Amino acid sequence: xxxxYVGILILICINLLAVLGLSLMTGFTGLFNFGQAGFLSxxxxxxxxxxxxxxxxxxxxxxxxxxxxxxxxxxxxxxxxRLKGDYFAIATLGFSEVVRLLVENLEKITGGSRGIPRIQxxxxxxxxxxxxxxxxxxVANYVRSRHGRSCVAIREDELAAESIGIDSFxxxxxxxxxxxxxxxxxxxxxxxxxxxxxxxMFSIIKSTELIVMVIFGGMHSLTGADFSAIxxxxxxxxxxxxxxxxxxxxxxxxxxxxxxxxEGLMGSWELTPANVKALFTxxxxx
Amino acid sequence: MNTILQQVINGVSIGSxxxxxxxxxxxxxxxxxxSNFAHAGVLMVGSYLGFFAxxxxxxxxxxxxxxxxxxxxxxxxxxxxxxxxxxRIRDAPLLYLMISSLGASIFLENFIIVTIGPTFRTYPxxxxxxxxxxxxxxxxxxxxxxxxxxxxxxxxxxWIIYGTQMGNAIRAxxxxxxxxxxxxxxxxxxxxxxFFLAGASGGLxxxxxxxxxxxxxxxxxxxxxxxxxxVVGGLGSLPGAVLGAMVLGVTETFAAAFVSxxxxxxxSYALMIIIILVRPGGLMGTVTGDKx
Numbered sequence: 232x233x234x235x236y237v238g239i240l241i242l243i244c245i246n247l248l249a250v251l252g253l254s255l256m257t258g259f260t261g262l263f264n265f266g267q268a269g270f271l272s273x274x275x276x277x278x279x280x281x282x283x284x285x286x287x288x289x290x291x292x293x294x295x296x297x298x299x300x301x302x303x304x305x306x307x308x309x310x311x312x313r314l315k316g317d318y319f320a321i322a323t324l325g326f327s328e329v330v331r332l333l334v335e336n337l338e339k340i341t342g343g344s345r346g347i348p349r350i351q352x353x354x355x356x357x358x359x360x361x362x363x364x365x366x367x368x369x370v371a372n373y374v375r376s377r378h379g380r381s382c383v384a385i386r387e388d389e390l391a392a393e394s395i396g397i398d399s400f401x402x403x404x405x406x407x408x409x410x411x412x413x414x415x416x417x418x419x420x421x422x423x424x425x426x427x428x429x430x431x432m433f434s435i436i437k438s439t440e441l442i443v444m445v446i447f448g449g450m451h452s453l454t455g456a457d458f459s460a461i462x463x464x465x466x467x468x469x470x471x472x473x474x475x476x477x478x479x480x481x482x483x484x485x486x487x488x489x490x491x492x493x494e495g496l497m498g499s500w501e502l503t504p505a506n507v508k509a510l511f512t513x514x515x516x517x
Numbered sequence: 518m519n520t521i522l523q524q525v526i527n528g529v530s531i532g533s534x535x536x537x538x539x540x541x542x543x544x545x546x547x548x549x550x551x552s553n554f555a556h557a558g559v560l561m562v563g564s565y566l567g568f569f570a571x572x573x574x575x576x577x578x579x580x581x582x583x584x585x586x587x588x589x590x591x592x593x594x595x596x597x598x599x600x601x602x603x604x605r606i607r608d609a610p611l612l613y614l615m616i617s618s619l620g621a622s623i624f625l626e627n628f629i630i631v632t633i634g635p636t637f638r639t640y641p642x643x644x645x646x647x648x649x650x651x652x653x654x655x656x657x658x659x660x661x662x663x664x665x666x667x668x669x670x671x672x673x674x675x676w677i678i679y680g681t682q683m684g685n686a687i688r689a690x691x692x693x694x695x696x697x698x699x700x701x702x703x704x705x706x707x708x709x710x711x712f713f714l715a716g717a718s719g720g721l722x723x724x725x726x727x728x729x730x731x732x733x734x735x736x737x738x739x740x741x742x743x744x745x746x747x748v749v750g751g752l753g754s755l756p757g758a759v760l761g762a763m764v765l766g767v768t769e770t771f772a773a774a775f776v777s778x779x780x781x782x783x784x785s786y787a788l789m790i791i792i793i794l795v796r797p798g799g800l801m802g803t804v805t806g807d808k809x
Contacts, residue, residue, distance in 0.1 A: 261612055265554075265619070310793045316752050317552040318793060320615065321744040325786045328741060336779045435738070439623055446616060478627035485620025489613050490603045 237356050239468050241424050244359035247460040248417035250444045251363075251370045251453070252410030257442070258450035259374060260406045261386030262312075263320040267414055267441045269327030272433035273300045274415030275422040276334060279347050282423070289353040293419040300415030303330075304407045312403045327438060334430045346429030347422075354424035362420065366413055371453055373409070382406055436478065443481045446488055449495030454502040459495075519654055524770045530660035532766020533667035534729070537722035539743035539750070539758040540674060541715035547691040547753040548711050549605070551614040552744065555596050556719050557737025558625025563589030563720020564727040564736060565629065571641055578643045582666075585724045586717045593716020594709050596621055602705070622737060629734040637733040644728075663725045670721055671759065674714065678755065687711060691753070745789045751799025760800055764788070 249267055256262045274296035281292040307326050311318040334341045341347065373379050384392040385399045393399050422428045444463050448455025467477055488495060500506065538560055545553040567585035570576050576584070600621045604613050644662055648655040678684040689697040690707045698704045723732075726739060742765060747753075750761025765785055772784035792799060 257612075261610070263612060263615055310790060310797075314793070314797050316550075317546075317615070318748060318752070318797075320552055321741075321748060322789070322793075324741060325745070325789065328738075329783060329786050332780070332782055439619070442616075442619065475631050478623060479631055482620045482622070482624025482627060485623065486600045486617050489617035489620065490600065493604070493609060493613050 238424075239465050241354060241356055241359045241420075242468070243461050243464045244356075244363040245354075245417050245420050245424065246441070246444065246464045247363045247457060248366055248413045248420070249441050250456050250460045251366055252413035252417075253441050254445045254448075254450070254453060254456040255370055255373070255382075256406055256410045257445055258452070258456070259379065259386060260382040260403060262403060262407065263317075264323045264407075264410065265320050265442070266323035266325070266327030266438055267410075268433040268435065268437035269323070269330040270300045270303065270411050270414035271418035271421065271437065272327070272330045272334060272430070273303055274418030275428050275433070276341055276347070276418075277415070278419030279350050279422040279428055280340065282353075283347060283350055289351075289423065293416060296419040297412045297415035300411040300418070301408045304411035305404070308404045308407045312407070313400050324435075327433070327435065331430050331433065334433075341430075344430055346427055346432075348427045350422055350426050350428065352423060352426045354420045359420055359424070362416065366416070367453070367457070370409075370413075374453065378402065378405065439478070439481065443485055446485055446495055449497030449499065451494065451499035452497040452501055454500065455495055455497030457502075458497065520774070522654060523656070524774050525767060526656055526660055528767030528770035529763060530657070530664045530766070531729070531770065532763040533664045533671075534722050534725045535739075535742050535746050535766055536671065536759045536762035537667050537718045537725070538740060539746040539762045540671065540755055541717075541719040541722070542740060542743045543747050543750075543753055543755055543758040544687075544711050544715045544718075546747065547755070548687065548694070548708060549601070549611075549614065550753075551611045551618070553715070554615065554618040554740070555600065555621035555625065556618075556715065556743070557740040558622045559589050559592050559596065559716045560719035560723035560726075560740065561629065561732075561734060561737045562592055562625060562723075563716070564723030564732045565633065566720070567724035568638060568640055568727060568732050571643065582721070582724060585720045589720025589723070590713040590717035593712040593719070596716075597708060597712040602708075605708075626734050626737055633734070635734055637731045639731050640728045659729060663729060666721070666725060670718065674718060675755075677714065683707075683710060742785065745785050747799075748789050749792045749799055751801045754799065754801050757799050757801035764800070 249271060253264060253267055256264050277299045278292040278296035281287040281295055282289060287295070303326070307322050311322045335344050337343075374382075381392065381397045381402050384395075384397055385402060389399050418433075421432075425432075440463070444459045445456055447463060448457070448459030538556070541560075542553060542556050545551075545556070563585045566588040567581045570581035570584045571578065574581075600617045601614055604617055644659055646658065648657050649661065650656075678687060686697070686702045686707050687710065689700065689702060690704055694704050697707075723736070726736065743758075743762070746762035746765045747758045748761070749764055750757030750759070765788065768784055768788050769781050773781040776784070
């Protein structure tokens with residue numbers, strides 16, 4: 232397999248990690264996180280600073296990035312997740328701007344807008360594949376656990392969920408922390424795949440792309456999230472010429488999906504052996 | 518003392534621009550209960566309309582202002598028709614409206630980038646730049662003019678919302694859309710008018726901001742300031758949005774003048790987080806809970 236396709240596969244795995252977290256939040260819990268790039272940035276910078284300046288080994292540096300990202304999620308979640316209204320969405324959007332500001336202005340630590348060059352490219356295809364497979368397995372199990380069911384209940388009707396004893400604030404914070412950990416990992420892997428990081432890699436465009444992936448595949452389906460992470464990561468890479476119009480099309484796509492088919496491509500269908508079997512038996516009966 | 522007074526005037530001037538944008542956002546929020554991210558795109562398009570009216574059509578400033586306001590207002594209506602109404606009439610979750618508005622915002626910003634270009638553009642000098650001098654205090658002429666225009670439009674908007682039959686209908690709809698429609702108020706008409714008013718005030722804010730600074734496709738990020746102003750003042754409250762915007766404007770200019778202009782925005786976010794922690798309903802709002 233040529234280096235080019237290996238690269239695309241690694242990028243798919245990296246994006247998938249961030250999309251899984253976002254799908255858990257936006258799709259399954261109904262929390263709109265508009266600042267995912269901020270968490271990627273925190274993970275990427277923490278891991279990259281540790282490996283380039285302090286010679287920390289790759290895997291502990293990744294974990295450190297995840298931990299810092301989770302800590303950040305508590306700072307945003309604690310004041311806003313208790314409140315009704317759009318406080319949370321506004322705070323996440325603000326968070327990614329704060330991270331960008333800090334990264335651009337704390338030049339001694341982050342290299343300012345020039346970023347951090349010469350990061351060792353530790354992220355290999357087996358490593359990225361392994362990390363995203365484990366994350367997918369964990370998230371899929373989480374969704375089917377008591378926790379995951381509680382999250383769906385909160386999404387559907389928070390008041391009703393609370394009245395049957397679900398502590399919605401706690402579950403929201405847990406989901407937010409999981410998302411932050413996955414995003415931090417994704418950022419760390421990205422930094423050590425590309426070999427350099429700059430603030431412009433973690434702009435609002437990045438948050439937007441990740442949200443589009445979640446919505447396109449189907450907000451209530453992890454299969455959909457996987458599918459769109461694969462398609463929407465590889466398509467723009469293969470169709471380099473239409474780059475400028477890509478975001479215009481994304482905007483139209485998001486509105487169209489919300490207007491015509493808000494459940495996205497997959498709806499809540501999941502690729503499980505039982506569901507696949509059901510699909511085929513139904514066809515035979517027809 | 519003089520520097521402090523000057524900073525207050527600067528702060529109030531930029532605060533009045535934030536207020537215009539925040540009022541548009543709050544109007545929509547108070548009626549439809551979702552954060553309209555597309556407000557960013559509408560104000561940016563309004564700012565571009567004003568810019569091109571001045572540079573390409575060579576019309577006088579007031580005509581350009583009028584074109585920008587009306588254009589942005591109409592864009593607001595179109596935006597609602599295409600992106601929100603189909604979702605609204607289905608009674609779908611509010612999350613869908615917010616996501617759709619995000620899509621509209623992405624579309625508008627990137628459409629302008631592709632068609633007009635990503636560069637920063639500067640408005641021609643529409644007003645003399647020489648500052649007013651009061652004693653040994655010098656006040657930017659532009660700051661005063663921006664403040665006056667913003668104040669007049671805000672007064673007009675206040676009159677529309679609190680002094681007219683239509684305003685009554687808007688306030689009734691924001692209180693309870695279903696009951697208001699039982700009272701003979703056409704909710705679709707009210708929503709259309711709300712989006713026109715929101716777009717128009719956003720467009721005006723965009724033009725004023727463009728005159729003071731520059732115009733570029735990403736200037737919609739300015740709505741983040743409007744969100745913060747609205748949260749500080751109380752989500753969905755119009756007087757709150759104005760108050761929040763003023764507090765935000767003054768905080769920012771003081772932070773820029775006395776601490777560091779690079780970290781100016783950090784103070785805005787810090788202000789928002791403090792308000793959420795100490796007084797979650799905002800300065801003038803109330804904390805709302807779910808009703809069964």
